[in-house]
Amino acid sequence: MTKRPPQSQPKWTDVKAKLTSLDRIGLIGLVQDLYAANKDNQTFLHTRFGLGKDVLEPYKETLDRWLWPDPLRNQDVSVAKAKQAISSYRKAVGESAGLICRRPRRPNRPARPCAHHQPQSGLRRRR
Numbered sequence: 001m002t003k004r005p006p007q008s009q010p011k012w013t014d015v016k017a018k019l020t021s022l023d024r025i026g027l028i029g030l031v032q033d034l035y036a037a038n039k040d041n042q043t044f045l046h047t048r049f050g051l052g053k054d055v056l057e058p059y060k061e062t063l064d065r066w067l068w069p070d071p072l073r074n075q076d077v078s079v080a081k082a083k084q085a086i087s088s089y090r091k092a093v094g095e096s097a098g099l100i101c102r103r104p105r106r107p108n109r110p111a112r113p114c115a116h117h118q119p120q121s122g123l124r125r126r127r
Contacts, residue, residue, distance in 0.1 A: 040088075047092035059089045 022030065034041045047055040062085035069075030 044088070044092045047089065048094065055092075056089070059085045 019027070019030075031045075035045055043058045046052050047059075063082050065075070066078045066082040066085070069077055
């Protein structure tokens with residue numbers, strides 16, 4: 001009988017298999033534990049469900065911190081950490097809903113979410 005090599009790290013499929021065995025109360029308990037475990041998890045869930053006055057605020061604070069550091073506090077710039085905040089926001093909102101359009105705009109017009117980034121009922125966006 002051949003021995004199967006041990007997996008180095010569990011994969012998403014392993015986690016998914018365990019999740020499917022949980023009932024509704026078990027899933028809610030798991031999400032509650034994740035919520036309590038980490039402030040980033042709280043921010044993610046608040047953003048995903050649109051809870052609070054301004055779900056963008058934690059991400060704005062991170063961008064401000066890393067793109068415009070306080071020299072009196074001896075803080076340095078980190079574009080990588082600012083990009084990570086943007087990436088985290090994208091993951092939290094799912095797809096591209098709520099993102100600012102990168103299409104060229106006319107001068108003196110504010111940046112705003114545009115129609116091609118808004119989810120449409122039952123229609124898939126062409127690529």
